[in-house]
Amino acid sequence: MIKALFFDIDGTLVSFKTHQVPQSAIEAITRAKEKGIKIYISTGRPFPLINNIDGIKHLVDGYITANGAYCFIGDEIISCSPIPEEDVRTVIRLADEKDFACMVVGEKDLAMYRNNACADRIFRQMLNVRHLQTDVPIEPVLRQRILQLTPVIPEDEEERLMPLLQGCESSRWYPDFADITAKNVNKGNGLLAIAAHQGIKAEETMALGDGGNDMSIIKQAGIGVAMGNANEALKAVADYVTEPVDEDGVYHALKRWVFKSEM
Known part of the structure; x- marks a missing residue:
């Protein structure tokens, strides 16, 4: 049973063409939230540069930012790992x-x-x-x-x-x-830190991504999903490859793994 979803932003949630979250993704994530599933962002962007998720921002429970260097839920810092x-x-x-x-x-x-x-x-x-x-x-x-x-x-x-x-x-x-x-700062360890804080097992999580910086979290999550527009190395380690971001990839992934019991 999936209890938490972790989404990369650029190329996963957000299209490079439109710079927006597709409506199908907004609706699917809203539906997941209504089922009681936690929603987390896992991005290479520092928080001040997250300017493109307005469609789902109100649904987000916490953030892995700067590739795992700064993770937080609300006002609570879960982990902060500076460079020497x-x-x-x-x-x-x-x-x-x-x-x-x-x-x-x-x-x-x-x-x-x-x-x-x-x-x-x-x-x-x-x-x-x-x-x-x-x-x-x-x-x-x-x-x-x-x-x-x-x-x-x-x-x-x-x-x-x-x-x-x-x-x-x-x-x-x-x-x-x-x-x-x-060293040892990456999205995968960010997932583990947030999951442990929330009392969620790693196998109860699903992560979606498209780039090299998503490799650790795709491997760490219970279900790792690569977007159809992801690089080949990421697709090779993913449990599932969904459609590209511009072809409703997030929707199809959640339909396959989160809503399958309702089909």
Whole structure:
């Protein structure tokens, strides 16, 4: 019996074409909520950049944000896992040396360091984060605990960077950037933290995702669902592959696994 649903946002709940949650997904999640199932978001986005789930926001019980670095339910923090300060300094230094943009996510604020055209295209256009400010000073953010670093670099540059960061790991769901968090911080462990807090067994959960940063949660959930538009590596480890986000994938997955006894 499924007691909790965990949804990635971009490419899972939200279409890259419309930047909205499909109506079929809204209706299916509403129906699941009415059955008493808990609804959780599991995203690489920091909370201030979650601007595209208005259709279901009132149904959400809690959040896994910044790829698991910051998990909360209401005003209660379930887990908060900062990156070691030395590793933060290393990434900032390399951004200066190699001239790449990097989003720096603190506990309270975030800043886009060395913003450029590529970063602007990704965050403002592809992800539709129109309110993202690019002139926020980095120094006040660096005085906070840093939860995630998102350098806008290709995969080969990420492979050279990560051995320099002893306390970090990375994930990638889009070719142009990587998400860096502290070691052992990922969506899968976020699911375990929230499930344990709520008295829910991992086998009583279902998670849906489409990207490389969803690998851990798809493996950890009782039922792991890959969207039809997911990458092939994620599909290979999923228990089920549903239709793409733009073809009512969330609806079909919930129909198959949550509402099957009602069919």
